[in-house]
Amino acid sequence: MTTTFRKAAFLVAGTVLSGMIVPILAAQAHEEIAQQAIGENDGWAAGTDGGSKADPSNIYTVSNRNELLDALQAGGNLPKIIKVEGTINLSVDDNNNELTQKDYADPAYDFEAYKKAYAPAVWNVRLTDKKRPERDLTGPQEEARQRSADNQKKRIVIQVTSNTTIIGLGNDAKILKGNLFIGNGTENVIIRNITFEDAFDYFPAWDPGDSWSLNKNYPGCDEIYVDADTGPQKCPGGRWNSEYDSISINGGKRVWLDHNTFTDGERPDKLFPPVFPFPHNQVEQKVQHHDGQVDITNGADLVTLSYNHFQNHDKTSLIGGSDSLTSDEGKLNVTFRGNWFENAGQRMPRVRYGKVHSYNNYFTGDASGAPDANLSVLENHERGISQSKDIPIFRSAFGIGKGSAIYSENNFFEIRNGNIGNAGNIQGGTRFFDSGSLVNGEAADFATVLNADPKKPISPDVGWKPALYGKRPIPAKDVPDYVRANAGAGKL
Template sequence: MTELQDHGKARHRRKKTTLQAGVPLALAAAGVMAYGTAFGVFGENVLPKAAAATVPAWADDTADGFASVHALGQQGTYGGRGGKTVTVRTLADLEKYATAREPYVIVVAATIPMNPKGKEIKVASDKTIVGAGTSGHIVGGGFFLGQGVHNVIIRNLTIRDSYQGIWNDKEHDWDAIQMDGAHHVWIDHNDLRHMADGLIDSRKDTTYVTVSWNRLSQNNKTFGIGWTENATADLTIHHNWFRETEQRNPSTDNVAHAHLYNNYLQDEPGTDITSSYGNYARGRTRMVLENSYFEGVDNPVIKDATAGLVQRGNVFTRTSGRNESGGTAFDPKAYYDYRLDNAADVPALLRSGAGPQRSIGTMASAKTAAAAQSTLTVAKDGSGRYKSVQKAVDAVPAGNTSRVVIRIAPGTYRETVKVPANKPHITFEGTGRSRKDTVIVEGRAAGMAKPDGSGTYGTGGSATVAVEADDFHARNLTISNDFDEAKHRHLNGHQAVALRTAADRIRLDALIISGDQDTLLLDTAGKDRTGRVYLTNSYVVGNTDFVFGRATAVIDRSVLSLKKRWDGTSAGYVTAPSTPAGRKGFLITRTTVDGDVSARSFHLGRPWHAGGDASLDPQTTVRDSILGAAVKAAPWTDMGGFSWKHDRFAEYHNDGPGAGAAGGDRPHLTDAQAAAQETADWFGDWKPTGG
């Protein structure tokens, strides 16, 4: 088989949106800041279209990488799109539709045991097989894609447990997914583990394959590619988490173009499984290996003398043995476009984003779909559907998969609001002419006793608005905590949060977030969880640690407004990051830091090692911003016995009376360092929009 000449540009698996920063902020001007909500969307060109009213967003997803390339008469990989969508809960139904000649989108909504054990369903072309949220499990067998089978998506499934008790099993060829001579296959967001043979076998010139965002674990021979004398196969392998897998992670034998990037290979010490090797380029393989993270892996990268392997940007932690590269490979961008995440961010990205996702494969009921597509209204005077914001949140169905916009009429809503973790895709939108017109406010503080006698609120519990659900948006309103410090000066615990976020992909635009101590808590759902926040065109008001937490957050084109303390003194700290090691912390860019306070009275930040945790690595970068005279000449300071100099605090290209030259008490980024600390570097695969 000769090398094909009709490689084309990729069609990407998700509709892309431009990074919407809003209308530039006129920093010196008073009044309301404008905000934008325009989107730029790439069309899908000739791919079959789904009916927008009946098919959820995930059904429009198409592959990226080599699976997106137009070749062999196939225009990218889009699976069963355009065919009927069916939901299956039995082996008989799954096999019926997977082997049919017609295109189908097959939603697996139950645990399906294979009978006999080791059975591999022979999937036909033009199929999407997708798990419904996290409920689709295939137990004891898997799928087989034979010669010429093409345009297949296997997605969001857990395929597991055909293991027969023999570690190096030579008798049971029972894989999760085996492909012999197939092409245009996308394997995405699956959990593959504990099989008798391979988790993925790509054999006999199988080509135009993308394997992305999967968890592969508890296996010996994990992911093998080859079983051919030809060097014609093209595969993209990105954002996969290989954990406790001994060999073939993957092994690529005679692969013409193997592009591996942003994968996480992890071997934890003290377990029963020890890695033999990581990525392996065999035979005449040409491999490009970029921005992957290897942790505890023996022989992390190896190659044959005949293979070409180009490495760049990879991170190796606690690895030993062979780590090789050499020869020539290829330029992946000659075949498709792609964007690299920073290697240091990969473990956190994949812990939260790899494997089955609740938002994929779910088919909302008519009632849920109607609620999800509607706009809910809130008005104090009863002219809306609800009189309180919390009542509107309560009305959103749990597990919602489409955006719900809660439009809040002008007025002051004295209440606390919680958006629980099982209600993603909610937007709060004030409908007034100004963000000042719509106000959500309460006055709790950390040291206040709860009415039920169960103790005090604590810092997190003091929040006026608490967001625990992913993909939350808010715009054109004020969120405030008006706790009266002077009145409660003897209270033990003056922390009073206006807004707390503890979720991922939070978009905040054109807001006023107002308080005194601990105004804006940017947190995550857990220390090992990702929490990304993009705040634009907004005012954040406070005095002590008033932007704090462990989230990965960008504050862009905004005003950090400094205020005096309750007793009239001017002294404070803008940020108190508690960033976990290996993560991004706070990036403040194109923003003004100033207020009606004394000159040289405020620090830009200090390191919060929450609970005395020395493993944390707090980060604040302030760049391309205007610093008022209130900012101290030595803008960083210690906290709780931890020195800011041991963590990550820096400036770059700031201006204004509070700016200053680089020095021992005022580190500045180099141009090269600044190039890696821009907004896009903070967010990885997330492209925040005005939404």
């Protein structure tokens, strides 16, 4: 690959000329910000310094995909600072021409043919021994979809190397249509002041068995196929699943994400509604082209997210990918401080195993159409469709999963058409603690809500207490103004 990035040192050439005092000062100020490390006491990622010790020869300014890749590869695992200037589209060829679905698609792949091959009316008519539809699709269309997905993945997934700071210049730095991947063995990474937009999967996969249930409240739902109107094909369930997060911390350690914005941009999932008829037309069965915004999985550890703005996205942040990954115990330790979850749907975050400290975060959204525990699955299905809006339904902020130990402190929830029941959801966990949070202006009594089922008590003893505070918590009532003023790219 041709080396096309620019060394940052050249950017200030000539700044000693008359009339250049302000640019010199601005350049110096940015250099200082680019070389910042997180504080020694700032959450689980305390002490992460990224590329702050970079030699001048390992400081780069990049404005396209090739330059970004060259900078990451040239510096290897040495300390490096990569400054993002303007917009970088990761879904481009080596000449920076944008690539779209037709460029990645295998010649045999056809979305309409894919839908016909795996439609519930066709695929679900026989159940497996596990009493659910076969989840591993087979056949020419799934094989073609996978080849297409592999083509896209090779192009848009960018491996971040250790000891790296990636920081946006000015107020308009963007990374579009791709995935920064911080994998196993990668450590000490800082990403700041960038808008991440539209990590779009052109080839989402249909999983017939995801959330499938033999619910005989649904007309015709039965485990035995009788005819077109009666059988497993009339039972609810199945989901579209996509591949890419804007940032994946997949085994990486010591990561600080600060003052970034995450958005689906002009291609939100509302543009891709369900494609199968009832009972497979739930809001959740949209054709999902975006996965998480920041997912932290597979033994990742020591992560702090501060002053980020998550916008108009359903599945925001997953911590821990599976109940069965018991090797994650003792890892997945994450701090969320001063972030804004605006019109998010769920996973703010959804946690397995990790010790997660969430404080002074701001959650805003609309719970119209969210599941109601007093209604049946079918009634919630119908309610969700009738009340769906253009933004994701605010289902749950905290997902309390297996082995999780969430310590919530002085957060502020502003949930239109909702209540504290939308702020937390038990998903296999047994522990949760909150102090000082507010929901729609009222003190948050999580203990009462989460213990509504006496057979599944939730203990406030999470087994640990945070000691790493980048800033001491402010009162929850002050959080909205504070976070609006500080969270997101362009606000360093």
